[in-house]
Amino acid sequence: xxxxxxxxxxxxxxxxxxxxxxxxxxxxxxxxxxxxxxxxxxxxxxxxxxxxxxxxxxxxxxxxxxxxxxxxxxxxxxxxxxxxxxxxxxxxxxxxxxxxxxxxxxxxxxxxxxxxxxxxxxxxxxxxxxxxxxxxxxxxxxxxxxxxxxxxxxxxxxxxxxxxxxxxxxxxxxxxxxxxxxxxxxxxxxxxxxxxxxxxxxxxxxxxxxxxxxxxxxxxxxxxxxxxxxxxxxxxxxxxxxxxx
Amino acid sequence: xxxxxxxxxxxxxxxxxxxxxxxxxxxxxxxxxxxxxxxxxxxxxxxxxxxxxxxxxxxxxxxxxxxxxxxxxxxxxxxxxxxxxxxxxxxxxxxxxxxxxxxxxxxxxxxxxxxxxxxxxxxxxxxxxxxxxxxxxxxxxxxxxxxxxxxxxxxxxxxxxxxxxxxxxxxxxxxxxxxxxxxxxxxxxxxxxxxxxxxxxxxxxx
Amino acid sequence: xxxxxxxxxxxxxxxxxxxxxxxxxxxxxxxxxxxxxxxxxxxxxxxxxxxxxxxxxxxxxxxxxxxxxxxxxxxxxxxxxxxxxxxx
Numbered sequence: 001x002x003x004x005x006x007x008x009x010x011x012x013x014x015x016x017x018x019x020x021x022x023x024x025x026x027x028x029x030x031x032x033x034x035x036x037x038x039x040x041x042x043x044x045x046x047x048x049x050x051x052x053x054x055x056x057x058x059x060x061x062x063x064x065x066x067x068x069x070x071x072x073x074x075x076x077x078x079x080x081x082x083x084x085x086x087x088x089x090x091x092x093x094x095x096x097x098x099x100x101x102x103x104x105x106x107x108x109x110x111x112x113x114x115x116x117x118x119x120x121x122x123x124x125x126x127x128x129x130x131x132x133x134x135x136x137x138x139x140x141x142x143x144x145x146x147x148x149x150x151x152x153x154x155x156x157x158x159x160x161x162x163x164x165x166x167x168x169x170x171x172x173x174x175x176x177x178x179x180x181x182x183x184x185x186x187x188x189x190x191x192x193x194x195x196x197x198x199x200x201x202x203x204x205x206x207x208x209x210x211x212x213x214x215x216x217x218x219x220x221x222x223x224x225x226x227x228x229x230x231x232x233x234x235x236x237x238x239x240x241x242x243x244x245x
Numbered sequence: 246x247x248x249x250x251x252x253x254x255x256x257x258x259x260x261x262x263x264x265x266x267x268x269x270x271x272x273x274x275x276x277x278x279x280x281x282x283x284x285x286x287x288x289x290x291x292x293x294x295x296x297x298x299x300x301x302x303x304x305x306x307x308x309x310x311x312x313x314x315x316x317x318x319x320x321x322x323x324x325x326x327x328x329x330x331x332x333x334x335x336x337x338x339x340x341x342x343x344x345x346x347x348x349x350x351x352x353x354x355x356x357x358x359x360x361x362x363x364x365x366x367x368x369x370x371x372x373x374x375x376x377x378x379x380x381x382x383x384x385x386x387x388x389x390x391x392x393x394x395x396x397x398x399x400x401x402x403x404x405x406x407x408x409x410x411x412x413x414x415x416x417x418x419x420x421x422x423x424x425x426x427x428x429x430x431x432x433x434x435x436x437x438x439x440x441x442x443x444x445x446x447x448x449x450x451x
Numbered sequence: 452x453x454x455x456x457x458x459x460x461x462x463x464x465x466x467x468x469x470x471x472x473x474x475x476x477x478x479x480x481x482x483x484x485x486x487x488x489x490x491x492x493x494x495x496x497x498x499x500x501x502x503x504x505x506x507x508x509x510x511x512x513x514x515x516x517x518x519x520x521x522x523x524x525x526x527x528x529x530x531x532x533x534x535x536x537x538x539x
Contacts, residue, residue, distance in 0.1 A: 005465065008249060040461075044254050046249065048251055051256075052257075053257060080258055095252065096250050099465070101464045101465045102461055102464050102474070103464065104461060104490050105476075216457055217455050241458075242456055245454045281456065281499065282499045284500050285504060286457070329501050332503060359483075411501045431501045431502060433504075435523070435525030447520070448518075
């Protein structure tokens with residue numbers, strides 16, 4: 001029986017800007033436990049008067065990095081917790097966390113594939129943990145990442161994803177930029193819809209394990225779309241983030 | 246026991262109430278926003294289907310259509326509201342009909358001592374009759390001079406400002422007058438049966 | 452369904468794990484209302500409220516509710532006909 005889940009005080013050891021609105025925070029954990037790709041940590045902030053705010057953030061780093069995790073956090077303008085991370089937190093600060101959490105929206109290489117990963121904005125974070133885990137495992141099943149961002153500079157992990165895809169013919173990236181596209185852009189330029197889902201499904205090659213993460217409305221549209229295209233509902237796992245950022 | 250952990254530089258959303266501090270019940274924080282809280286999907290009720298019914302211990306039940314209901318004597322209300330999740334909002338402006346006027350349209354049986362509010366979507370909450378008479382409660386269809394939004398309980402919701410806001414049932418569809426008290430959706434799962442914010446009656450046993 | 456605030460049960464997996472001592476989202480349940488058999492992780496979660504309400508993704512009826520008071524948790528699982536849990 002694993003130890004019960006309790007809150008622990010983590011220390012921020014690194015902060016890395018991923019995009020103008022998104023940064024990754026490395027947390028050293030005194031009671032680190034190996035996680036599975038797709039899991040998250042709960043973060044709890046406490047003010048001097050006792051006021052508390054709590055949010056969940058997906059783990060971006062693979063479990064092979066012992067003793068610490070990366071949480072990639074988007075700054076939500078009227079949020080309570082993400083602005084604290086972006087505007088206040090410095091290396092050396094301590095943060096109360098609980099985890100790793102999640103038993104359903106998880107993937108390990110032993111589960112096989114092909115993997116069909118669909119991301120809206122910062123929904124790419126848990127899916128990146130899956131792709132990083134997959135890259136570390138030899139002979140992993142094919143994977144397709146269909147992701148949506150507003151502009152090119154908002155694409156999280158852009159360079160790393162390009163490098164992974166360049167080195168691995170079994171990984172296919174499909175990107176859509178919904179607000180503005182750079183000159184010469186050859187990807188999609190609209191919200192994820194049926195034709196894009198159909199292309200991603202075809203690229204997967206065989207009935208996939210699908211993981212969809214991002215704003216609630218995007219996740220629902222994509223999940224419904226996949227089922228309408230013939231994917232079994234039991235093969236579609238979702239993680240809704242709530243209202244769109 | 247060590248001091249609880251405090252996050253450096255975190256102050257939370259709470260505003261300094263300043264000279265309004267006396268209007269904030271204990272344990273509450275003042276907010277400018279209007280958080281949306283719910284236990285299920287927002288019901289989509291067309292006004293052509295919407296109806297409000299008073300039934301139970303009454304001589305005869307009554308049902309109003311939307312046109313009939315909104316033609317009842319109504320007025321503006323400006324009240325402070327407190328949610329058990331700790332936010333308080335001052336001077337909220339509503340328009341609707343008092344429960345006094347609604348109950349005056351039926352002959353309430355003298356055995357009736359409690360009322361349960363029922364909502365589209367299945368939510369319920371229970372109140373003593375004495376807490377909803379004498380201008381203490383109303384059914385509102387406007388907020389801030391505009392039709393009440395579905396997210397905040399529209400087409401119409403119950404508002405009982407002197408109790409925690411879970412008693413102000415969103416998407417209300419009727420009242421049932423009863424001799425016995427019947428705990429509603431949250432009252433049956435650990436929340437206080439009455440919910441007076443000034444006595445911090447949040448949970449059962451408080 | 453067009454409610455942008457709804458989440459998956461995964462969002463409260465931490466609170467449930469703290470209560471049960473193990474991951475609950477992977478546990479299979481049968482909806483007492485419509486009979487759907489699925490992982491608890493598929494339930495739709497309304498987390499902004501006096502308590503948390505988890506509803507069946509097929510029929511939208513309440514499967515699980517819980518309330519955390521100062522020191523206690525009240526849990527209602529009447530909406531689940533059963534929970535199917537691996538021992539050991």
